[in-house]
Amino acid sequence: MRQIAVYGKGGIGKSTISANLAASFAESGLRTWYIGCDPKSDGSMTLLGGRQVPTFLEQMKKGGREVVFEGFRGVRCVETGGPLAGVGCAGRGIIVAVQELAKHHFRQEDDVLIYDVPGDVVCGGFAAPVRERYANEVYIVTSGEYLALYAANNIARGLANLNVNLGGIVCNSREVANEEEVVRRFAEAIGSHLIGFVPRSPVVRESENHGRTVIEHAPGDAQADAYRRLGRAILENERLAVPTPLDPQAIRDMLRETR
Amino acid sequence: MNDVLHPRPNPIVAAMYTLRDLEADIILVHGPAGCGFMAARRLEEAGVRVMTTGMQESDLIFGAEEKLVRILQEIDRRFRPRLIGVVGTCASMIIGENLDGAVKRAGVSATVLPVDVHGCSGPNTTGAIRTLEVAAERGVISPEERDRQKDMLGRATLIEQERGLTSRTYLQPHPGATKLAVAQEIVRTLRRGGAVAVALNAKKETAYGFADTLRAVEYARAAVGGDARYAGNLDPEVGLPRIRRYAVDILRDLRAAGVELDAVTGGLDEYPVAGDRAAEAMAAWRPDLRIVAGVPHAVPGLSKDDVLVTDQPRQLRNYIEQGFARSVGEISTHADVMAARSVLRSELGETIRQVVDGGLA
Numbered sequence: 300m301r302q303i304a305v306y307g308k309g310g311i312g313k314s315t316i317s318a319n320l321a322a323s324f325a326e327s328g329l330r331t332w333y334i335g336c337d338p339k340s341d342g343s344m345t346l347l348g349g350r351q352v353p354t355f356l357e358q359m360k361k362g363g364r365e366v367v368f369e370g371f372r373g374v375r376c377v378e379t380g381g382p383l384a385g386v387g388c389a390g391r392g393i394i395v396a397v398q399e400l401a402k403h404h405f406r407q408e409d410d411v412l413i414y415d416v417p418g419d420v421v422c423g424g425f426a427a428p429v430r431e432r433y434a435n436e437v438y439i440v441t442s443g444e445y446l447a448l449y450a451a452n453n454i455a456r457g458l459a460n461l462n463v464n465l466g467g468i469v470c471n472s473r474e475v476a477n478e479e480e481v482v483r484r485f486a487e488a489i490g491s492h493l494i495g496f497v498p499r500s501p502v503v504r505e506s507e508n509h510g511r512t513v514i515e516h517a518p519g520d521a522q523a524d525a526y527r528r529l530g531r532a533i534l535e536n537e538r539l540a541v542p543t544p545l546d547p548q549a550i551r552d553m554l555r556e557t558r
Numbered sequence: 559m560n561d562v563l564h565p566r567p568n569p570i571v572a573a574m575y576t577l578r579d580l581e582a583d584i585i586l587v588h589g590p591a592g593c594g595f596m597a598a599r600r601l602e603e604a605g606v607r608v609m610t611t612g613m614q615e616s617d618l619i620f621g622a623e624e625k626l627v628r629i630l631q632e633i634d635r636r637f638r639p640r641l642i643g644v645v646g647t648c649a650s651m652i653i654g655e656n657l658d659g660a661v662k663r664a665g666v667s668a669t670v671l672p673v674d675v676h677g678c679s680g681p682n683t684t685g686a687i688r689t690l691e692v693a694a695e696r697g698v699i700s701p702e703e704r705d706r707q708k709d710m711l712g713r714a715t716l717i718e719q720e721r722g723l724t725s726r727t728y729l730q731p732h733p734g735a736t737k738l739a740v741a742q743e744i745v746r747t748l749r750r751g752g753a754v755a756v757a758l759n760a761k762k763e764t765a766y767g768f769a770d771t772l773r774a775v776e777y778a779r780a781a782v783g784g785d786a787r788y789a790g791n792l793d794p795e796v797g798l799p800r801i802r803r804y805a806v807d808i809l810r811d812l813r814a815a816g817v818e819l820d821a822v823t824g825g826l827d828e829y830p831v832a833g834d835r836a837a838e839a840m841a842a843w844r845p846d847l848r849i850v851a852g853v854p855h856a857v858p859g860l861s862k863d864d865v866l867v868t869d870q871p872r873q874l875r876n877y878i879e880q881g882f883a884r885s886v887g888e889i890s891t892h893a894d895v896m897a898a899r900s901v902l903r904s905e906l907g908e909t910i911r912q913v914v915d916g917g918l919a
Contacts, residue, residue, distance in 0.1 A: 360616040386621030388653040395615060 300407065303466070303533065304414040304428045307440035308450035312471040314342035315503060316440055317415035319526035320533070321346060322514035325372035327530075329410035333374055334400065336428065337417040338381030338389045346370035349510020354380020355396045367404060371515050377404075389417075390424015397433050411534075429463045436466040436539055438494065441485070443470065443478035448485050448550050455489045455542035464539035467494030469529065474499050481557045488553065489542040495529035498522065563728040564872055569675040569685025570647055571597040576689040577643035577671065578606050579762070579798050579827075580698055584639045588626055588657065589613055589647025603896040604763070609633065613649050621653060626660040634666035641698065642670045643689070651676035669696055681724070683711040699798070713830035714856075721855040723872055731871030732878055734887030740865050741909040742919035743884070744775060744847065748784030749919065752846035757836035758790035760852030761829050762801055764869060765792070766898040767891035768851040769808045771867055773815040774907035775849065780816060781914045788812075789821035789839045791832035791852075796825025811901040833857040854885075867906055 305320075307313045314335065321333040335342030340354045347370040355366045357380050370376045379396035381389040397414070405412060414428040428434040437458055441451040451468065458465055468486035470493060472478055483493040498521075506516035513523045570587070574597050577585050584607045587594050591612040598608035611629050613622050626644070633642065644657050657672035664670070671692045675685040687708050694704035718724045747754055756775050760768045772788050779786040790812075794805040804826055812819070821839035824832035833856035840848050841859070850857050851867035854877070860866070865884045866877050869891035877885035888904050895902060913919045 356616070356619055360620065382620045386623065386654070387617075387619050388621075389619075391615075391653070392619040395619065 300405075300409050300412065301534070302412045302414075302434045302436070304416055304434035304437045305440060305469075306416050306437060306454045307469075307471075308447045309417065311440050311442060311447055311450075312497075313417075313440050314415050315345075315507070316469060316471060316497060316526070316529070317413050318342060318345045319512045319514050319523075320530050321374045321411075321413050322371050322512040323523075323527045323530040324411050324534075325374045326514060326518075330408065331374045332405065332409060332412045333370070333376045334397070334412065334414045334428075335376070335378045336393050336396070336414055336425075337378075338384075338392065339417075340378035340380045342415045343368070343370065343376040343378055344510060345507055345512045345515075346374050346376050347510075352376065352378055354378045355400070356380040356392050359395075359399070371512060388424065390422040390427070393424045394427040394431075397427050397431065401431075401433050426457060426461060429458065430461050436464055436536075438466050438469050438533065440469045440471050441482060442473040443475035443481040443554075444473055445550065445554055447473075448482075448554075449547055451485070452489065452544050452547065452550060455491075456544040458542055459544055462541055465489075465491045465542045466533065466536050466539050467492050469494060470496045472497060472499045477557050481554060484553055484557060485545075485550065488545055488549070490540050491542055492538055494532050494536060495525075497525050497529060560727045562724050562726070564723070564730075566723055567682040568677040569679040569682050569688070570594050570645060570677055571685070572682040573643070573645045573673045573675050573685035573689045574598070574601060574608070576686040577645070577673070578604055579800050580641065580643070580671075580689070580693055581798075581800055582606060582639075582641045582643040582671070583668075584609060584633055584637060584642045586611065586626075586629065586633065586642060586644045587647060588622070588644055588650045588655065590649055593647045593649070594645070600893065600896045605897065607637065607639075611650075618649060618653060621655065622650065623655055623660045623663075626655070626657070627664045630661065630664035630666055630670065634664070634668055639668045642666070642668045644670060644672045645685075646672075646674045646676055648676040648678065669698065671696060671698065681715050681718075683715045686711050703798070707827065710827055710830055717830055717833075717853075717856050723870070723876065726876060729872040729875045732875035732887075733871065733889070734874040734885050735878070735883060737886050737906050737909040738913070738918070740884050740886050741906065741913045744849065744865065744910055745778050745782060745913045745919040747847045748775075748779050748786065749782040751784050753785040753787070753843065754779070754847045754849065755787050755789070755840045755843050755845035756849045756851070757823070757840055757857060758788075758792065758851050759823070759829050759833050759836050759854065759857055760791065760826065762826050763804055763895045763898065764852060764891050765790075765804060765808050765826055766895040766900070767869070767888055767902050767904055768867060769812060769901045770904035770907035771849060771851045771910075772812060772817045773901065774904070774910040776815055776817045778910050778914045785845075787820045787839075787843050787845065788817055789823050789836045790819050791822075791824045791826055791828055791836075792819065793822050793825045793828075797827045801826050807899055808901055829853045829856050
């Protein structure tokens with residue numbers, strides 16, 4: 300079973316990429332899980348026809364049993380959920396949810412688990428999927444912008460501290476100049492590689508407006524092929540290594556040199 | 559900086575004890591059941607109701623402020639307390655629970671002191687200081703009393719770091735020297751016409767246990783002769799009403815046993831500074847044997863021949879390893895004194911009496 304965690308700066312497109320990856324794996328016949336770890340619990344909506352489902356932690360609190368929801372092509376979707384903004388501990392919520400899911404829900408015959416983890420690694424809880432080895436390879440989503448690369452570098456630092464393998468960097472384009480080259484250089488500088496480039500396309504928003512992934516809504520579109528290529532690259536990927544984060548100044552230097 | 563490895567009190571427990579001193583009717587621990595459990599048992603023996611919000615895993619994730627509001631209202635309705643202390647714990651404070659906000663939302667008729675401390679807030683005195691600050695903010699104590707106590711707590715922390723439990727990396731518990739040899743030395747000194755000085759330098763309620771040393775020495779002096787002089791931090795005009803009450807009780811029982819203090823060194827919460835005055839008094843008396851009971855290491859200039867009486871097994875190890883061979887333990891003191899309103903019989907006191915009565919020295 301491949302156990303994958305997707306990290307990246309908030310708003311960079313982790314959930315869009317994770318959901319489309321899950322859809323591409325499922326359409327190729329793999330038994331796939333999507334585990335959304337954001338307390339906002341909206342990452343799985345495009346796999347579930349726009350439906351927002353009860354979260355794992357809400358159900359645990361209320362004694363509800365229904366926590367896994369089947370979406371596009373049988374993708375099993377779970378939203379861990381968590382507290383409202385400003386109260387409780389979202390990190391603890393992730394720890395409890397992933398422990399319980401691993402204990403009671405995942406099965407040996409499953410093929411791929413994708414953990415969609417929010418934002419930066421802000422506390423131990425957000426690192427739980429990788430720290431507890433529920434995920435054994437990590438992909439970081441970034442664009443070619445400084446703040447996205449800065450966040451990616453911070454995540455790489457977290458992985459290095461935890462001695463966790465990075466599978467590669469995904470460039471989700473914001474149409475920055477020389478973006479693919481910038482992200483490729485960053486990836487290599489931290490001891491990893493650019494595993495995929497996802498272009499910017501209006502079909503992504505259009506699909507989301509219909510409550511679907513691009514794979515489901517526009518299966519013949521070039522954007523859907525971009526997600527499929529990324530999925531294949533991840534499944535075939537054997538280049539896993541603990542990253543070596545950069546000094547933030549080195550990221551600025553690299554950006555100046557590349558432009 | 560060396561890491562201190564042995565277990566010791568934390569700010570949560572110190573906050574609970576300070577609320578006891580402020581005569582809180584109820585202490586509500588906002589955290590998991592079991593947090594502060596042993597301290598709660600003792601405080602309940604002292605007549606304080608201790609309760610918990612019993613936080614569960616889901617409270618940790620989603621927050622437990624609504625639960626705290628609900629429990630505060632239930633406590634207010636059911637027990638009609640005058641003063642409630644709400645004490646934070648690691649669990650509630652790390653997830654950022656707003657104790658003050660919950661207290662305001664509860665809108666109960668009792669005065670409520672929200673004390674936002676947790677186990678990692680620093681030395682245990684941090685919890686006591688935070689409690690005093692909140693108590694002063696809410697008008698339960700005066701700013702002057704808060705400042706006096708904060709000064710004492712600061713000095714107590716310093717003494718522990720310099721000479722006490724936190725001055726050593728690890729201290730294994732030690733039962734202390736046998737009491738018979740020490741009691742014989744005390745009685746022999748008196749019998750041969752020597753002078754014995756006894757300084758009580760005790761922390762709050764523990765004085766109900768340690769004061770028996772003074773009574774026993776006076777018993778021996780009356781029986782075998784010699785000279786005995788007494789000092790004690792038993793000023794009934796210092797401290798919170800509860801602490802003053804302890805001093806009144808103990809002075810009454812000492813007088814009944816024929817003990818009159820030659821030097822009053824301060825109040826029962828002033829042991830960090832009262833030790834200096836005890837040392838001065840004993841130096842002036844030039845006794846043949848000195849006995850210090852309570853928190854001996856707060857008394858400067860101790861001699862290796864002094865008899866030191868304390869209740870902490872790790873403190874006994876600390877003393878004995880420094881060469882104070884006549885360090886004796888009254889290990890059960892803290893547990894025994896919590897509900898006391900009169901001086902209790904101590905092990906050393908009883909041994910001294912047995913030595914006198916049985917002609918063992």
